[in-house]
Amino acid sequence: MSCQIRTQLTDNKQEFHTSPDISLNIRNMKQLEYSVLARRTNQIKDELKKGVKKSYREVIDVSWGDPHRAGVKPLSFVRQVLAACIYPQLMDGDKLMVDVKQRAQMLLRACPGGSVGKSYAYIQYGRVSEYITRRDGGVPSHPENIYISSGSQWALTNILKVLVNSEASPRTGVLTPVPCHSTTILSLMALGAEVVPYYLREEQGWALDVEELQRAWGSAKEVCNPVGLYVINPGNPAGYVQSRKSMQEVIRFAAEKRLFLLADEVYQDCVFGEETEFVSYKRALAEMGSPLSDTVELASFHTTSKGLMGECGLRAGYVELVNLDPAVMKHIYSLFSADSCAPVLGQFALDVMTNPPQPGDPSYPLYMKVDHFLFLIHRKAFTEFINSLPGFSCQPVEGGAFAFPRVFLPPKAIETAKELGMKPDTFYCMRLLEEAGVLSSPGSEYGQQEGTYHIRFCIMTPSEIMEEILRRLSTFHKRFMNEFS
Amino acid sequence: MSCQIRTQLTDNKQEFHTSPDISLNIRNMKQLEYSVLARRTNQIKDELKKGVKKSYREVIDVSWGDPHRAGVKPLSFVRQVLAACIYPQLMDGDKLMVDVKQRAQMLLRACPGGSVGKSYAYIQYGRVSEYITRRDGGVPSHPENIYISSGSQWALTNILKVLVNSEASPRTGVLTPVPCHSTTILSLMALGAEVVPYYLREEQGWALDVEELQRAWGSAKEVCNPVGLYVINPGNPAGYVQSRKSMQEVIRFAAEKRLFLLADEVYQDCVFGEETEFVSYKRALAEMGSPLSDTVELASFHTTSKGLMGECGLRAGYVELVNLDPAVMKHIYSLFSADSCAPVLGQFALDVMTNPPQPGDPSYPLYMKVDHFLFLIHRKAFTEFINSLPGFSCQPVEGGAFAFPRVFLPPKAIETAKELGMKPDTFYCMRLLEEAGVLSSPGSEYGQQEGTYHIRFCIMTPSEIMEEILRRLSTFHKRFMNEFS
Incomplete structure (x- = not known):
């Protein structure tokens, strides 16, 4: 029997593909890169418990998008x-x-x-759709187009199941930003989709450039059938917020290439830039008028896990669908109905998120x-500080929970990392953890232009923790750069 | 784009198969049979709200295995x-x-x-394995063999994903009892497995008979590759509790045919018969000694949703795995790791369930x-009462939350149902709902021997509700039988 199962496993085994010309090494990245750091973090915590002397008393974990973990108090x-x-x-x-x-x-x-x-069946779709209508300045939202699930990632996977034909040849492709948080990439790979990367323009504040979308689409056409375009706004790991103009270009591109727009908008409540506002893709689309507003297919995702709520443990999120064919909607209805419903307390948290006290x-x-305003201070303090360090460069953070600065590692550091069998950015994170007790995550987890290195920091932390992080980072970074210069 | 997706849907569409010689009409049964009743229930509730006069003031819903819905107070x-x-x-x-x-x-x-x-990562595997060890009189349980998930059904689906090769020819078969609650059957069908029914012996208190397993296996071999044997103990919908001797026979059969045992033991805390005790399949297997105890592969499922906890809304359950090949375990580890974790509050409820106050x-x-002991009274009161009604016959209820009496419908009732395009048992349930305000569920949802009809009642309700149910049922049933005799 074991043998029988084992054989099946071999038969079932999913080959994870990325386009051949892609420098991203997505495969297993989350597992490999992060787990090395997580394992060492646990060891260090044990050592600290046993009284081993270090320059810090505890590890600060800013590697997750989990504000409570980073010290923020629940609402x-x-x-x-x-x-x-x-x-x-x-x-x-x-x-x-x-x-x-x-x-x-x-x-x-x-x-x-x-x-x-x-x-099993508590439903509050109406309350969510009212929230969306208010958010979008009156653009109507209908409860029957909303599905509540155990987190937004869950909803995304269900929509991808409809979009991706895992047996198709050529494979189904989905255009995906670089950098991109890894959960979506893992879902795409698990479904057998082709992850088609398009690179955000770091030097332009991580702008989404339609020419780059064109290039990605063109290269994709050779290896797969691109049907979806995944966008993250506000960004994760890079903290950009898209302008309305940029969104309009993306929508026109999606319409032209007949791509289904997947809009990851889970940080919609976390927009901090003075002249920046969050505009939903749904609103941008509606404002463009017919025929676009009646035809471009769109799914928008939101969750209670992120932002100021930060209630990861409760497990609730939703997707709103726009312009889908009724036959497809029927299929999606079955998919969500087959899942067990989102936990009731998560659904309640969703109600509070969409209908906060007035x-x-x-x-x-x-x-x-709530430390609402702390983030305003942090994002500026953090980027100014990090830009003052030699070898670091950070684009403005306008939204989301993260900063994603680029680090220019000295060639000697890169060499040393390679000798140790580590990616250079992971090596940097490992040393930062080891010597300063700060757990961050390496850019290679998210994808980055070949030859560039980044570090993601969750900056949604209380001020005193942020100050401590900057203190530790400063001392460490200077020592590190000296050592390898 | 819509067309593109639509085409994919057609390509992806799962054909749901059952063996050709099977009288069960499983396809869509849950959807069709139950939804008709659920829809009418909502209409009736609206009518009652609007002041429409009926012989009852509210609908009593004993169609679910959800004790809180049936009026039981949370712990x-x-x-x-x-x-x-x-x-x-x-x-x-x-x-x-x-x-x-x-x-x-x-x-x-x-x-x-x-x-x-x-x-995101609260883990209490150790506490669960300690509980299992106590439950099984010292048979060791190891945390690394336990996976906690958002409900037991979720865990079952993950295990089935490993067991069922959806692309295999012949198809993967799983022996499944009749009657059987429909969630598992729907999971099997969704994964493209062949549902191979074996019939429990109603006249012997719904006993699991190895000769019948042999017959089912033999007929299955012609159309599929049977790899799994699904057992439910205590029963749902039929409230039997398997004896140790019966379990030993099942285990020997599974060993002989090299079948993976899937033990649905979610009602393990609800065993009421005087001389009945719950023995886990794991314990029965361990007591049989080597070589069986080292070789038969087993997955046992439990949940916080059922029984005395009844916390369906919190979403937590677990599976314990026994004798699986390490390579398979590794694959299962990845499957569970790819899911988002069970909601934290559900995990906490699981902790209380496995470690109740002492x-x-x-x-x-x-x-x-807690009304622990009410069920003891109900199960007897219910079966005695129902056996006193003409045309009803109910086997003893020894465990679980349900009674599943057989109803001998008059030929005229069966004819009338068919004229209305309804299954005869659904017709009975519909009339019971309409005229007496009791929502039960028809046996055709669970599978039954051709030509027999059953009704499932959740008997896990407070005494005053149970008395009201019996009162309503009695009046209704006599009238119904008169009308069609």
Whole structure:
């Protein structure tokens, strides 16, 4: 029997392909690069526990897009509402604000039988679509075009299942930005899609350039059938925010090449630049008018895991679909129906995210007190600081949770890394971890132009932690550059 | 683009097969049969709201295996621990018992950073394996053989992905009981497996008969390659509990035919018969000694959604794997790693389920007060009552959440149903819903011997609801039988 299964495994084994001309070495990158660092982090933590002396007392982990992990406190309103839903007796006393109780009661009423436990089927699509309509200045959103799932990545995978024909020859291609967070790339590979990279223009603030899309599409046509275009806005790992003009160009390109637009907009609440605003792809598309607004197929993703909510542990997100053929919608409906529903408490958090306390509500002042504004300070402090270090160059951070500076590693450092069998940026991260106790993640996890190296830092942390990071980074970086110069 | 996707859909479309000689009409059964009833239920609820007069004021829903939906109160200890984890400030006062606080603190300590939000990776495999070892009287369980997921069905689907080669010819077959709850059958079909039915012996209390397994296996060999044997113990929809002797026969059969045993044991905490005890397949296998105990491959599933916990909305379950080849384990590891982790609060509920309050703990008395014993009364009251009705026959209910009585429908009722384009048991359920306001589910959802009809009732409800159900059912059933006799 074991043999039988083993044989099947061999038969089933998915060959992960990328275009031959691509310098990205995506395969297993997440596993290989990150796991080396994660393993060493755990060892260091154990050493610190055992009293081994180091120049730091604890490891600061800014390698994830998980603000709570990076030290940000959860939003009280969210947590109070959830606690009241979980254990409604809490509402008896006067410990909770009246708007907390009202929200909890409203959410429980929507559950079959009024308990979070009995809710295989709690649905709040209407509340989400109202939020989207408000966000997009009145562009209508319909509940039947929204699917709630256990996180946005889950929703994306379901949409990709429809888009990608894993048995097609030539293979199905999806244009994907470089750099790009790795979860989507792993999903694409798992489905047997061809990951077609298009490079963001770092020197132009990671701009999305249509000429580059053209080039990518042209090279893709030789090896696959490109059907999708994946965009991330605001960026991850690079903290850009797309302008409306850039989005319009992308939409026209998608229309011309008949590409399905997959818009990863999970950082839509985290836009900080003074003259920057978040515009959803849906809104940009609607504003372009017919025929584009009636024809370009679009899926937009959002989640409770990111941004100011940061509730990764609750598992909820959604996708909104635009201009899809009814037959395709029917298939998507079956796909989402076959999944077990998103956890009810995650759905409740989604309700709070899309309908936060309003001015005048008792919980409003505390809700707004969140370190909202810290990020404004950080992004400037961080980029200014890092640009002052020799050999670092960081584009402005306008949105999202990350900075993605380029590091110009000395040839001797690159050589040493290669001798150790490590990628040069991973080598840098490893030394930063080892010597300064800061866990970051190497650019090779996300893809980067050949010969360039980057480091991703989650900058969504409290100020005191950010100051400590900069202190440690500064000392370490100068020593590192000296050592290898 | 729409056309492109549509073409792909046609290419991808999964043909759902069952063996040609099988009377089960599994295809779409859940969708078709249940949705008709669910839709009518919603209409009736609306009518009641609008003041339409009926013989009942509200619909009682015993069609699901969701005890909270059927009126059972959630366990306070579980809910208090979760509320304290969500909003730790609750632990400041003296409202919560000391063991609630201790448990919450222990669980939060295990989270990276101490918050349920930052826990993409909270792991408690050790606590689950300790539980299993205790349950099985010392048979060792190893954390590395356990995978926690967003519900047991999720875990089952991952294991099936390894077992079923969707491209194989002949197709991969999995022996599956009749009756069987439909989620597993839908998973098997979605993966392109051949569902090979074996019939439980109703007249012997739904016994699993090895001769019938032999017959099923023999007929399967002609159309597919049978690699798995799926067993449900305690039963769903039929409330049997397998004896150790019966399990030993099944294990020997699986060994002889080299079948992978898939043991759905999600109702393991719900065993009520006086001389009945739950024995896990793992324990039965271990007790049989070498070579069987070292070779038969087994996956056992459990969940927080069922039984006394009934926390469907939290989404957590696990699978334990026994005797799998290391290469296969590695593949399974990747599969589970690629999924997003189970929601953290679900994982916490799993911790409470596997480590409930012990005698002496402050929360113990309340924890034990749960309607534990109501089910003991119900199962007897229900079967006795239903056996007293003309045309009903119910086997003893020894475990699980359901009774699955057979109803001998008069030929005129069967004819009328057919004229209406309905299955006869669905017709019965529809009339029961319409006239008595009780939503049950028809046997055709679960599979049944051709020409027999059954109704599934969730009997895990508070006593007053159960009494009301019996009252309504009695009046309705007599009228129904008169009408069609």
